[in-house]
Amino acid sequence: MVTEMTAESAPGELTIHRGLDGVVVDSTRISKVMPEINSLVYFGYPVQELAEHCCFEEVAWLLWHGELPGAQQLVAFQAEGRSRRHLSPALLEVIRRAPRTAHPMDVLRTAVSFLGMEDPDPDTQNAAVNLDRSISLMAKIPIMLAAFYRLRQGKEIIPPRSDLGFAQNFFHLCLGQVPSPEVVRAFEVSLILYAEHGFNASTFTSRVVVSTLSDIYSGVTAAIGSLKGPLHGGANEEVMRMLLEVGRPEHARDWMLEALRQKRKIMGFGHRVYKHGDSRCPTMEKHTRRMGELTGQMKWMEIADILKATMLQEKNIHPNLDFYSGPAYYLMGIDIDVFTPIFVMARITGWTAHIIEQMAANRLIRPLSHYTGPGERRVQPLAQRT
Ligand code: COA
Numbered sequence: 001m002v003t004e005m006t007a008e009s010a011p012g013e014l015t016i017h018r019g020l021d022g023v024v025v026d027s028t029r030i031s032k033v034m035p036e037i038n039s040l041v042y043f044g045y046p047v048q049e050l051a052e053h054c055c056f057e058e059v060a061w062l063l064w065h066g067e068l069p070g071a072q073q074l075v076a077f078q079a080e081g082r083s084r085r086h087l088s089p090a091l092l093e094v095i096r097r098a099p100r101t102a103h104p105m106d107v108l109r110t111a112v113s114f115l116g117m118e119d120p121d122p123d124t125q126n127a128a129v130n131l132d133r134s135i136s137l138m139a140k141i142p143i144m145l146a147a148f149y150r151l152r153q154g155k156e157i158i159p160p161r162s163d164l165g166f167a168q169n170f171f172h173l174c175l176g177q178v179p180s181p182e183v184v185r186a187f188e189v190s191l192i193l194y195a196e197h198g199f200n201a202s203t204f205t206s207r208v209v210v211s212t213l214s215d216i217y218s219g220v221t222a223a224i225g226s227l228k229g230p231l232h233g234g235a236n237e238e239v240m241r242m243l244l245e246v247g248r249p250e251h252a253r254d255w256m257l258e259a260l261r262q263k264r265k266i267m268g269f270g271h272r273v274y275k276h277g278d279s280r281c282p283t284m285e286k287h288t289r290r291m292g293e294l295t296g297q298m299k300w301m302e303i304a305d306i307l308k309a310t311m312l313q314e315k316n317i318h319p320n321l322d323f324y325s326g327p328a329y330y331l332m333g334i335d336i337d338v339f340t341p342i343f344v345m346a347r348i349t350g351w352t353a354h355i356i357e358q359m360a361a362n363r364l365i366r367p368l369s370h371y372t373g374p375g376e377r378r379v380q381p382l383a384q385r386t
Contacts, residue, residue, distance in 0.1 A: 116217025268323030
């Protein structure tokens with residue numbers, strides 16, 4: 001007998017957990033999602049407190065070392081990261097040759113894969129070497145992304161500045177200027193909230209890849225492919241497209257009712273783990289609202305508020321982080337198709353922390369499947385087949 005997605009099954013029965021729903025596949029020290037109390041911790045620290053008190057580099061250090069850095073450690077770590085903000089001429093050429101119409105996620109996927117081929121010692125896979133590679137990936141991914149951002153607009157690539165923080169430098173590279181501290185802070189908060197989230201699809205993808213003893217670049221390349229989908233990271237782009245489609249607050253309620261009537265999946269709502277609200281939303285919502293005030297464009301949050309109220313009333317489904325990060329990035333003047341790549345800039349820290357953790361106590365990830373195809377049959381020689 002086959003049971004689908006039930007918590008228990010009698011001896012001899014086969015239980016299928018479609019989408020691995022509710023399955024605990026391994027343990028991790030890195031983060032804990034607690035849907036019952038609407039909380040998320042990185043190595044024990046609530047993400048809201050990290051977002052309030054830390055810069056993104058501190059959180060990256062935490063995810064890689066398990067502790068927050070001391071002042072001197074942070075300065076040295078920041079200097080190290082800043083010294084790696086460059087790409088080889090060959091990698092820049094790969095980005096230059098990317099079709100201007102390519103999605104920046106595809107460009108990042110290829111650029112990270114190319115970076116792996118440039119590694120002079122790809123077969124060494126110990127934790128120290130992989131941490132060193134992780135620092136480089138964190139430093140170089142924004143450079144890759146910004147290079148494509150500029151090139152596809154027919155503009156010159158802007159050289160990085162080593163006197164700027166991680167978030168500031170990204171604005172400088174893409175837009176040629178650093179916005180006000182409040183905007184930079186909102187961006188940095190989004191990176192901290194995006195940095196890590198348990199065994200989500202892309203993190204799990206990266207762990208599956210390296211569980212075969214493949215390399216860290218392959219794990220990250222695959223994770224980028226996984227994050228791109230609209231059910232995962234791609235949702236932050238789709239949220240903004242939805243807000244643009246709705247257009248005006250007075251259309252929002254009817255738009256949502258009609259979309260639900262058509263059984264559309266509404267982007268930025270719902271979550272596999274959180275069923276009573278996403279722990280990261282209140283922090284991001286506050287900053288997105290502030291972006292609206294600063295730019296004098298409150299209408300996106302007015303639309304969002306009505307969509308949220310209607311969705312809660314009709315389906316009792318809560319918004320997730322993407323619902324607020326999408327409009328925040330839009331209000332910062334960033335192109336919509338760069339929203340998910342920004343998620344990569346943040347989640348590279350969580351992915352690589354998990355890759356290192358997986359490799360430290362590896363067991364090949366290889367689940368079973370329940371076969372539902374035809375029963376065993378004989379192969380007819382080609383001449384006898386009709
Ligand atoms: N819009 C409309 N209905 C939704 C929904 C959404 N965003 N999210 C969940 N639902 C509905 C499902 O259709 C299902 O309804 P049914 O029981 O009538 O079939 C019910 O809620 C349960 O959802 P389920 O499909 O079991 O949730 P899941 O855990 O498989 O899916 C997501 C989680 C994230 C994939 C899903 O909520 C979704 O597609 N959200 C939109 C994309 C998104 O924002 N992704 C970012 C996640 S951080």
